[in-house]
Amino acid sequence: MEKDIYILAIESSCDETAAAVMKNGREECSSVIYSQIELHKLYGGVVPEIASRKHIEKINPVIKEALKNADKKLSDIDAIAVTYGPGLVGALLVGVAEAKALAYAAGKPLVGVHHIEGHIAANYIENKDLEPPFICLVVSGGHTHLVKVLDYDSFEIIGRTRDDAAGEAFDKVARAIGLGYPGGPKIDRLSKEGNKFAIDFPRAKVDGNEFDFSFSGLKSAVLNYLNQSEMKGIEINRADVAASFQYAVIDVLTQHAITAVKESGLNKLAIAGGVASNTSLRENIEEACKKEGIEFYHPLPIYCTDNAAMIGAAGYYNYLKGVRHGLDLNAVPNLKIGER
């Protein structure tokens, strides 16, 4: 029997300070997330400097709690994995500097992990049978990507947003209809009371790559609709606006993902990222997959938001492939998927 591999993972790319201990990549021994969202609500979005300051305060307690909950000491750990991009540079640097110092002082290998590859790897925790290759739709506040996952460490981007990320559009529309930050869960909830066919918002067509996305036109269409209704003195049904907007986003995401799966001939679709916890998106994609006979994989909502368990999962497979980073590892705010 081979020895079990334990990874201590650290994530601080945005507004969550997180640490986790993962066994053999797919089994969570512990996962601790300190969310700063309440702090940033005051500002209607994440303030990088405030996020960085909070990370410094929380990082040691979060790491210690993860080790304690896993009943492990640092000496039991085989490698330390850390998100080094993409994300907010000041926030990333806290996790990176901490992980490097830990790895150095404890004499452990250091594995830098791509944040989005982490989101994709969240699917491995939930679905023990899922193995590459498959298609993954990554949707979050900062990212909208259609990725062909060729191997645990090999990725091909087949579609991306040309402008706003899907989650960004959710935040902006939520603000416009007075729902506040963060927009995603609030629109998802309000949508359940509305009619998604009430307003016919446009589905953006993008020239060039059929798998690319564009959400800024949709966002403008919603804002125009709100303005015009106000000028004409028509009362706005916020639930209908939320539901119709959300459906326009989901419809495009689903169509692109399904087409990509069919063209790739892989027959497996996974979703990842913060917006992947949107219940309507899940239902819509699940239904479409059923119709097309495609196997559908998704992480638990807790693994959709930023967390360190997913970084530990991705870190494990990188560790097996021999990825090691040096003490000069830097944060790379615009790190590309698949870049090493």
Add this chain to the structure above:
Amino acid sequence: MKILAVDSSGLVASVAIVEDDNLIAEYTINYKKTHSQTLLPMLDEIVKMTETDLATVDAIAVAKGPGSFTGLRIGAATVKGLGLALDKPVIGVPTVEGLAMNLHGSSALICPIMDARRNQVYTGLYRFQNNELNVVKDQLPIAVEELIDTLNLLGEPVVFLGDGVPVYEAVIREKISVEYSFAPAHMNKQRASALAVRALQYWENGIFESADDFAPEYLRMSQAERERAKKEEG
């Protein structure tokens, strides 16, 4: 008593190992690479070169601020990680005090200045008396003109140092009315050895904290917090 010291508060990155009255090793660079790329490799270098067993270190000293917010956090996260792994306490030394230690024995008033942007400097005033560094004015951010007015009122000879000097040298030369000088290259920027010496004094006075509790002292709110406070004031 062996102290490992780290300073990444300004343009310079500096690490040192000091044991009681001996400087075992020091590595300081003033180069365009980021602290994230330099600090830990530098520490590794001096530890290897001096065959230091990290377990024999008694405490870890760090410049706790003020300084570049990002630089302070790289230093803080580094010492917090080291402290967690080695189970050692952290001694946070005020950055400006650490700088003042460079000029041990100076008879002039010591005035370190760091560029704080927005036409301000992080500064403080220090004096050596009976072989000890005394704080005349604790570190703070103020307008450079205000600092010069204060120095002119005190009427004592003063020596400037710090990475704020090249930024404000012209203003100082123009407006200062007391005798003044600028510290030379070997002592005008952060030195982890000087920080370690100051840290030893803190240690002897029982001033240190756990690596978990340590956080930088920025001496300034974030821009978003400032703007929000201003709005609330109306």
